[in-house]
Amino acid sequence: MELESLLQFLTPDENxxxxxxxxxxxxxxxxxxxxxxxxxxxxxxxxxIAGPHRSGKSELLVQLAVNSLVASHADNNNAASKVVVxxxxxxxxxxxxxxQ
Numbered sequence: 001m002e003l004e005s006l007l008q009f010l011t012p013d014e015n016x017x018x019x020x021x022x023x024x025x026x027x028x029x030x031x032x033x034x035x036x037x038x039x040x041x042x043x044x045x046x047x048x049i050a051g052p053h054r055s056g057k058s059e060l061l062v063q064l065a066v067n068s069l070v071a072s073h074a075d076n077n078n079a080a081s082k083v084v085v086x087x088x089x090x091x092x093x094x095x096x097x098x099x100q
Contacts, residue, residue, distance in 0.1 A: 030060070031067050043068075058093055061086060 028041040041047065041064065049057045065084040086093070 028064060028068050030064055062097060
């Protein structure tokens, strides 16, 4: 059973051409006009935001995550498979902020 699960996990669900086509066509919107006009955010791209304490870095990332998930759900664009990974390197992020 474990071997079957592993093989299923390793089986590609799209080819490279489809992957790159999807990356070129999909764009994420921050919901903040200045950022949407000046930064091209796409799925599969790592984004690092740096700045001073209490400058809104975590708030911006939470907004991007929520907008990404809500937009994919509204478009019914395979919303169940959308994943957002939030890596908190200093351990100060409170997950309860997502439901505020």
